[in-house]
Amino acid sequence: xxxxxxxxxxxxxxxxxxxxxxxxxxxxxxxxxxxxxxxxxxxxxxxxxxxxxxxxxxxxxxxxxxxxxxxxxxxxxxxxxxxxxxxxxxxxxxxxxxxxxxxxxxxxxxxxxxxxxxxxxxxxxxxxx
Numbered sequence: 001x002x003x004x005x006x007x008x009x010x011x012x013x014x015x016x017x018x019x020x021x022x023x024x025x026x027x028x029x030x031x032x033x034x035x036x037x038x039x040x041x042x043x044x045x046x047x048x049x050x051x052x053x054x055x056x057x058x059x060x061x062x063x064x065x066x067x068x069x070x071x072x073x074x075x076x077x078x079x080x081x082x083x084x085x086x087x088x089x090x091x092x093x094x095x096x097x098x099x100x101x102x103x104x105x106x107x108x109x110x111x112x113x114x115x116x117x118x119x120x121x122x123x124x125x126x127x128x129x
Contacts, residue, residue, distance in 0.1 A: 058087045059125065062098040066106060077110075081117045088119055097125035 060080060061069040068075055070083050084094055098107045107124075114122055 056091065056093045057095055058084075058092045060084065060094060060096045060122075062096065062102055062107065062110070064099040064101045066102060068110075077113065081114065081119070084114060084119050084122075085117065088121065094119065094122045095125045096122060 059069075059071060063069065068077060068080050070080050075083065087094060096107065096111070111122060114120075
C-alpha cells in the first residue's frame with residue numbers, strides 16, 4: 001500500500017530574474033556615470049584660461065580652509081607631493097585649483113614646495129571672464 005503525502009508544497013518565489021535585473025541596473029549606472037573634473041567646491045579666480053587635455057589633467061585643489069585635495073580626496077602635503085611626482089612621471093598635466101579666498105602667499109609657498117621636490121610643470125586653474 002502506497003501512502004501519498006497530503007501536504008501540499010508551498011509556492012516558491014524565484015528571485016533569479018530580480019537579481020539579473022539588479023545586476024543590469026548596476027552595470028548601467030556604472031557605465032553611464034560621468035566623471036567630472038572636480039567635485040570640490042572652490043571659487044576660482046577670474047582670468048584668461050588656455051585649454052588643457054582633460055584626459056591628461058590632474059587637479060590639485062586647495063579649498064577656502066587651505067585643505068589640500070588630490071582629485072577628490074583630502075591628502076597631506078607629503079602624500080600630495082609623492083602623488084604629483086608620480087603623475088608628472090606618467091606625463092600628466094598638474095593643475096592647481098585654489099579657491100580665490102586663499103592668500104597668494106599660501107599658493108606661492110605650495111608651488112615653491114613642489115618646485116623643491118622636482119615638480120616644475122604646474123598650471124593654475126582659472127575661471128574664464
